[in-house]
Amino acid sequence: MSVSSHTSLNDGNRIPVIGFGTYAPETYPKSKAEEATELAIKVGYRHIDGAYMYSNEAEVGRAIHKKISDGTIRREDLFLTGKLWCTFHRPNLVQKGLQRSLEALNMKYLDLFLIHVPVEFQVISGKQISWDGALLNSSLPFRNIFQAMEQCKDAGLVKSIGVSNFNRRQLELILKKRGLKYKPVCNQVECHVYLNQEKLLKFCNENDIVLVAYSVLGSSRDVTFGVAVGCPVLLEDPVLNGIAQRIGRTPAQVALRYLLQRGIVVLAKSYTEHRIKENLQVFDFQLGEEDMKSLYALNKNMRYGKMPM
Known part of the structure; x- marks a missing residue:
């Protein structure tokens, strides 16, 4: 593997094996997303992961256009991911949600x-649910939503859907x-x-679906959404640190490499300059079989983002 390595998708397109995540808790200024994304592209990331819900798509877009304008990249060199948020979970709103992100x-x-x-x-006790003041749709299966996304692909607005x-x-x-x-x-x-997702990874592999991993380095505390509250800090794990120290790498690099060697596409997220650079430096070493077994044994089936909804 190298920084330019890709994994084939079942529709014939390809996805870079490492991406840059742009989510940050509400306590971070939105301008940080622009600065970090610009730096990520500068140092070599060609896979940028974003979402409408992150509320920083404009900043991410500006960063990308800056690097296109200065000749660092062309649009076709970049793999850009977006996500449909719940307020567009009606088939006739799917393309509108996509257009808003675009x-x-x-x-x-x-x-x-x-x-x-x-x-x-669904409607609960006669009342409809709202999210941030927007009315959410009742009892609409996501199978219908996916059909609307197929139409977005046919219209050329997206290359791949997932x-x-x-x-x-x-x-x-x-699938059925x-x-x-x-x-x-x-x-x-x-x-x-x-959270090694072994069973889900096996199922995805059997069905030619790529598993893409987020929160690969643990997660920042986000009180707004209850993320990582009361959870251990992954990068402080003694086994992970022991392996990192022995092979002269950072715990983050070892955690990333562990997933890459399992055939998982990883999203590395940081707003700190030296960490953005370090997280990309995971292609010039390989973890041995014993180290992979030791890391696999750390699995606790523990989630940082519990998503109670």
């Missing part, structure tokens, strides 16, 4: 578009959907040494 990014197309969460909202945060049962509902035109190319889920 406008914020100032892009004509996305390389990958995902259903962000597999939520089917899902995020789906479990096996939810993936099967789409009558009239399915395109299989999901990937499933983006939380995955790290404390």
Whole structure:
């Protein structure tokens, strides 16, 4: 593997094996996303992962256009991911949700578009649920949403479509959907040494679906969404640190390399300059079999993002 390595998707497109994640807790200024994305592209990342829900697509888009303007990249050199948020979970709103992201990014197309969460909202006690003041749709299966995303692909607005945060049962509902035109190319889920997703990875491999991992280095505390509250800090794990110290690498590099060697696409996220650079330096070493076994044994089936909804 190298920084330019890609994994083939089931629709014939390819995804870089390492990407730069742009999510940050609300306490971070949005301008940080622009600065970090610009630096990430400068040092070699060619896979940028974003989402409508992150509320920083305009900043990410500006960073990308700066690097296009200065000749660092061409648009076709970049793999850009977006995600459909819950407020667009009605088939006739899917393309509108996509268009809103494209406008914020100032892009004509996305390389990958995902259903962000597999939520089917229902009426509870006669009241409809709202999110940030926007009315959510009641009892709409995400199978219908995926069909609307297929239409976005046919329209040339996205090159590939997939899902995020789906479990096996939810993936099967789409895979067994009558009239399915395109299989999901990937499933983006939380995955790290404390949550190795072995069963889900096996199922995805059997169905030619790429597993893309987020929170690969653990997660920043985000009180707003209850992320990582009360959880151990992954990068402080003594086994992980012991391996890193012995081979002269950072714990983050070892954690990333562990997932890459399992055939998982990883999203590295940091707003710190030296860490953005270090996280990309994972292609000039390999973990031995014993180290892989030791890291595998750390699995706790522990989630930083519990998603109670």
